[in-house]
Amino acid sequence: MHAVEQVARDGERTLLVLDTREGDSAERLYRTLGYCEVGIIPAYARSANGTLDSTIIFYKTLPLGK
Numbered sequence: 131m132h133a134v135e136q137v138a139r140d141g142e143r144t145l146l147v148l149d150t151r152e153g154d155s156a157e158r159l160y161r162t163l164g165y166c167e168v169g170i171i172p173a174y175a176r177s178a179n180g181t182l183d184s185t186i187i188f189y190k191t192l193p194l195g196k
Contacts, residue, residue, distance in 0.1 A: 131159075131163055144192050145189060145190075145192070146165075146190045146192065147188070148160065148189075149186060149188065150185065151175065151177075151183045151184070152183060152184040153183075157186055160188045165189065165190045166190065169186075169187055
């Protein structure tokens, strides 16, 4: 993720947005990396077992010039 963020900085991007399935291990990772939760979309995607899972939207702002 640090490499992705560096590529974004190199391209003068200041906002990263991503999502992950609610309850997935990536949710904790993104929070640890400083991403902020925007909200949850319920019943967003069907899982392999047929249930509908929610997704959590995250964002992170990046300073220019670093």
